[in-house]
Every structure is written in structure tokens, then in C-alpha cells.
Amino acid sequence: QSVLTQPPSVSGAPGQRVTISCTGSSSNIGAAYDVHWYQQLPGTAPKLLIYGNSNRPSGVPDRFSGSKSGTSASLAITGLQAEDEADYYCQSYDSSLSGYVFGTGTKVTVL
């Protein structure tokens, strides 16, 4: 049902860099709507990680960064830590659906 596509899983060793892609279309990311990213730990509500494509809320480590280009966006985690093991979701607005849309979600595993 999700209109934003993410890889199901990514993994990396502690200290490594991983990236998560979020692929949309001309009615959402490609229409210049902002992309936000959320981190969800097991059994908890999603937590805002990146807003407005590339901005970190207060308290989010600068190991997390976001970018957007064309119809896609990316979340990068540098210096991967064990505590980063979680599910990550992108979110934007879709003009054809007239509402918010979420990505399919990516599970990050720290090896």
C-alpha cells in the first residue's frame, strides 16, 4: 500500500556507514514535498529523526543525516552503533492521495 519504497533491510558493522533510500514519484518527493525520517525501536512509537529533508531535531546525534534529490531521499548513519538497530521510515505528502504517506520501512541490523 505504501507509495514510498525502501529496502527491507540494511546492515553494517559498528563504526561503518549505512544509507537507506526512499524512492517516491512525481506526486510526492518529486513534487518538492518535504521528506521526514523516523526511527522506531521495538514496541515503541516512531521517533522523529530528520525533518524538512535534512534537519535534525534537538537531541538527535549528528551521525544521522538526510538528503533529497529528484524523486528520492536518503538517510545516512555514520559511525554505526548498536543502539541504532531499529526500523526506519521515510514520510512525505502525496498530492494525488491528498495526504501523508510513509515508506515501507527498513530494518537496520548492526553486525
Next chain:
Amino acid sequence: QVQLQQSGPGLVKPSQTLSLTCAISGDSVSSNSAAWNWIRQSPSRGLEWLGRTYYRSRWYNDYAISVKSRITINPDTSKNQFSLQLNSVTPEDTAVYYCARAKAVAGTKYFYYGMDVWGQGTTVTVSS
């Protein structure tokens, strides 16, 4: 510090109405820089935005196309809370339901700051 506290039943019978409430502390349901959202999450549908209510000189409501014929989101200014009603539920509506605040540039409908505060989640099962 803004907090959202959800309440409501965890079990609803098929064809009946699912009703949840989200109480706001530290902000106002009438804020001109926020929208108040309902989102649900299930293994089959992932995270799914259901709708929102917000105030900009008047009240606005937006609903997801997938539930538009069955959903109502109402603000309650006297109790500083908002509610979700989903009619004619089926087992497909079984999910964890969240309320969340979307923060906007003050006085606008530009929700630049994402959904920055979430409720704790309510697991709702639709079953007889």
C-alpha cells in the same frame, strides 16, 4: 514538554465503531502551528496515515482516501484533546493506532517540522 496520552478500548467487534482519544498536555489543540494526526501500523499495511485536524482561523479536517467514508476526527477544545472514530470496522482494521502532532510554521499549513510528538500507541483488535 508536549505529551500525548491515548485512551480507548483494545477490542472492537466487527461492524462496530472504533473510538480513541488523544489528550494533549503542553500544547493546545487549537494551536496555529500544529496539526493533530491519527496513524496506524499493522504488519500488512505498514504505517498508514488516517487523518488530521487543525485550526487556522477555522477548523480543518483531512482524511486518507482509504478510510474517508468511515472516519471522523474531532477536536475537543474544552478538554484539550482530539478523537478518532472509525465506523464499520473489519478485522483489516486491526492495528496499533497512534496519535501524533505535526508541527508547522506558525500560522501556516506548511508542516515543515514533521511529526515530532507521538502518543504511546493503542493496540486495537477487531474480533467477535
